[in-house]
Amino acid sequence: MSDFGTWFPQIITYVLLALSGESILFSGAGGFSRALRAARRPALLRRYSVLVGCFSLFTISLSCWLDPWLSGLPRPTESRVAVILGADLLLYLLAAWLLRRFCPGFWEKTEKVFSPAAINTIVLAMPFLQRYLKLTWPQAIGYAVGTGLAFWLGAQLLNTALRRASHKETPAAYKGLPAALLYIGILCLAFYGFTGGRFI
Amino acid sequence: MERPSAPVKNNGTKAAKTAKATKIPYRERQKKRRELRRIFLNGVLFKNPMLVGALGMFPLVTCTTLKNALELSFLLLVISIPVNVVLCYTGNLVPGWVRPAWATAISLAVYAPASIWMDSLFPGSVQSLGMAAALMAVNSMVLSRANEYAPAHIFSAVIADTLGCTLGGAMVLCLTAVLREWITYGDVGMRTMTLFRGKGISLPFFGFLILGFLAAGVQHINRRRSQPKGKKVNRL
Numbered sequence: 001m002s003d004f005g006t007w008f009p010q011i012i013t014y015v016l017l018a019l020s021g022e023s024i025l026f027s028g029a030g031g032f033s034r035a036l037r038a039a040r041r042p043a044l045l046r047r048y049s050v051l052v053g054c055f056s057l058f059t060i061s062l063s064c065w066l067d068p069w070l071s072g073l074p075r076p077t078e079s080r081v082a083v084i085l086g087a088d089l090l091l092y093l094l095a096a097w098l099l100r101r102f103c104p105g106f107w108e109k110t111e112k113v114f115s116p117a118a119i120n121t122i123v124l125a126m127p128f129l130q131r132y133l134k135l136t137w138p139q140a141i142g143y144a145v146g147t148g149l150a151f152w153l154g155a156q157l158l159n160t161a162l163r164r165a166s167h168k169e170t171p172a173a174y175k176g177l178p179a180a181l182l183y184i185g186i187l188c189l190a191f192y193g194f195t196g197g198r199f200i
Numbered sequence: 201m202e203r204p205s206a207p208v209k210n211n212g213t214k215a216a217k218t219a220k221a222t223k224i225p226y227r228e229r230q231k232k233r234r235e236l237r238r239i240f241l242n243g244v245l246f247k248n249p250m251l252v253g254a255l256g257m258f259p260l261v262t263c264t265t266l267k268n269a270l271e272l273s274f275l276l277l278v279i280s281i282p283v284n285v286v287l288c289y290t291g292n293l294v295p296g297w298v299r300p301a302w303a304t305a306i307s308l309a310v311y312a313p314a315s316i317w318m319d320s321l322f323p324g325s326v327q328s329l330g331m332a333a334a335l336m337a338v339n340s341m342v343l344s345r346a347n348e349y350a351p352a353h354i355f356s357a358v359i360a361d362t363l364g365c366t367l368g369g370a371m372v373l374c375l376t377a378v379l380r381e382w383i384t385y386g387d388v389g390m391r392t393m394t395l396f397r398g399k400g401i402s403l404p405f406f407g408f409l410i411l412g413f414l415a416a417g418v419q420h421i422n423r424r425r426s427q428p429k430g431k432k433v434n435r436l
Contacts, residue, residue, distance in 0.1 A: 033255045081337065082308055089301045119304060174412075177415050178412050186405065
């Protein structure tokens with residue numbers, strides 16, 4: 001019970017952190033293009049978000065594990081990104097190979113969003129990868145769940161923005177993407193409030 | 201300009217040979233040149249990857265000075281050409297599910313020397329760009345062209361597309377950055393400004409607003425082009 005009392009608040013704190021202040025999607029536009037593509041396929045959005053959460057968890061865990069070795073490398077910013085992205089790609093290949101071999105049905109359903117989810121994880125987890133890398137397990141789980149939720153929420157908002165931007169009353173030149181971008185620009189101001197005056 | 205599915209057949213008559221030696225190759229060359237120009241211009245303006253495809257928006261939205269924009273444009277060019285060329289030749293040799301990882305791995309391999317090169321040309325640029333430079337390795341504009349366009353097209357078309365998209369992206373980057381720098385400082389110079397620091401118009405929301413208006417401009421141009429000549433197009 002005391003363990004639960006310790007790690008549960010940590011998970012919740014990091015879920016909220018990933019959802020708000022550290023959410024790179026609106027506060028810094030990272031991963032925005034892929035989120036916009038995801039928003040155009042609402043049927044796949046839930047699976048996409050779950051995959052982003054799963055890849056985030058594995059990538060963050062791997063990063064925590066690799067960090068002691070990475071800090072000694074020359075040009076730490078570039079080498080850290082390179083090693084973690086390389087590890088994420090290997091993880092993607094392994095997961096895709098296993099799914100194709102043992103769960104082909106599941107693979108068929110998720111194939112279209114599997115690689116974007118893996119690559120987007122790097123973008124969405126970048127603030128974390130740049131700064132922390134010393135999280136406990138509950139914190140890592142919380143951050144991964146929060147990243148998946150932030151992606152889902154962001155894509156839902158973008159889906160709404162695109163639908164509203166395609167309204168028949170919208171001027172022709174602004175219909176679709178241009179109006180959605182203006183809508184998102186204003187929405188970014190709200191997310192700016194969460195970050196306390198800084199972005200990313 | 202997709203890869204030809206079958207070679208062109210040759211009937212051996214003298215007339216056909218003469219035509220082939222003079223007119224057809226010339227026409228073919230002209231046609232190819234026109235097609236390459238069309239691909240290039242699509243990348244620059246009419247199907248600009250940032251303004252029409254909403255790809256690679258992160259550097260655009262966060263870039264606030266002309267110097268940063270030029271540095272990111274340089275990085276974009278240096279990464280996208282080798283990635284697309286490699287994928288043009290090897291993209292079809294790997295299975296479809298491996299291709300995204302392959303393209304990203306090439307991009308990552310190119311990013312390391314490219315960032316060192318950029319740092320030697322613009323000292324301190326990697327430090328000031330920080331995460332924006334690092335994320336160029338997974339830029340959706342580069343990776344989507346490498347995954348979807350390069351393996352299905354011939355070399356010259358891939359180069360025209362890559363150069364067009366890079367120039368189009370760089371133009372939008374620089375235009376946005378110039379506007380933001382001019383509003384912030386009252387002039388445009390080669391200022392070094394650390395990204396992700398600042399207030400007001402240096403925030404991402406302003407980048408989205410500029411982008412929205414630029415995208416509307418391109419959409420209006422495309423609408424005008426798609427209308428038959430002589431027919432009046434409604435105003436914005």
